[in-house]
Structure formats: C-alpha cells, structure tokens
Amino acid sequence: EAGVTQFPSHSVIEKGQTVTLRCDPISGHDNLYWYRRVMGKEIKFLLHFVKESKQDESGMPNNRFLAERTGGTYSTLKVQPAELEDSGVYFCASSRPTLAGGYNEQFFGPGTRLTVL
C-alpha cells in the first residue's frame, strides 16, 4: 500500500510569492489533515478534511492560507502571499473513515519544507 505523498519536498520562495503544496493521501482514506511545524516549535494542527468537506479549519493561521480537496482525493494548501513566518515543515496525514466514537491512526507524509526568504 502506497503511503501518503507530498510534493514538493522542498520549496524556497521569496516573501510575497505564492506557493502551493500538494498532498496525496493513502487510497481510501477519507480523512486528510494538514499540520505545520515551525522551527523550534511543536507541530500544530491546521485543518481536517472529511472527503471534500472541511471538517475543522480552526488551526489555519490566517486568510493567506487556502486549502482545497476537490473531489475528495488529493489536497492542496496554497499560501498567498507568503510571509517569513510561514517557513516550516508542512505535514499531511490521512486516516481511514472514522466510526462514531472511534479513532483511526493518522499516517503522515514526509512533509514539505518551506523556506520563505
């Protein structure tokens, strides 16, 4: 079974530019999550999709961040315009459909390392 994949693995952009990160979850995983780790800090939740719907976007830092999951398969996370503080590693994770009251393990992709200069 292929794991979660993310593209690109690294991105270096200048402040003010736009970057789009992509995540392909494990096939059949309805749940897709985005997380971010800023250097020296803990990993922070950004948002959660169930299929194509945003279940929880409480962690999105501001309106410069836009996540989509059209068709309920892969997801993109766009940062526009990028700021210096957006630098960090962006992780995507996916998990199987969740039964009421249950929890399914989230499997993580390798992350995209974003550097904003």
Next chain:
Amino acid sequence: RKEVEQDPGPFNVPEGATVAFNCTYSNSASQSFFWYRQDCRKEPKLLMSVYSSGNEDGRFTAQLNRASQYISLLIRDSKLSDSATYLCVVIPNSNYQLIWGAGTKLIIKP
C-alpha cells in the same frame, strides 16, 4: 501554559540503559494519548497508543496518569536505533485534532 509539555532534552543515554520520559497535558477532558517517534528530517510515526491501564510493546512501556495529567514512556535495553525525537500527542476531544508536544530528543551512545 502549553497544552502538552515535554522536556526537550537531549537525553544522552548509554546503549543498554533504561530511559523514561514524561509528558504533561493541560486539558483534563483529553480522551486519547499517543507517543510518536520522529527521526531527523522525517515524518512522525506512531510508536504506541497509551491506554488507561498502561500498555507494553516489547521494550517500550507507556503509562497514563489521569489524576496528575501525565503520560510516560519507558524504554528498556535501549538500542542505538532508538535515537530519535519522541513526541507526546493528545487528542483533547472527539474531533481527532492531534495536539503535539515539542518532543524529547533521545541520543543513545555506544
């Protein structure tokens, strides 16, 4: 106060020794608890879930203390390959949002 707190370390431990980490969480209503392992520049991977009754998986033992709001991880007979950052993770409610500690770095020395 952070929602999940860990000693960042590093813990420098000789091979074969036993090492233990603690992690405290602030939300007393938290429902699920996990230890993840993250190797340098890699993604985090689930090491083990932490159950109320405690659980063991080979050389690894996890314990939960709800009264004091902490979880622990014990590694026995440590191996060089155990060197990594160990992340404490809590799910505070039913929305499956993972709340992460900053991690404890473990270095096993030959």
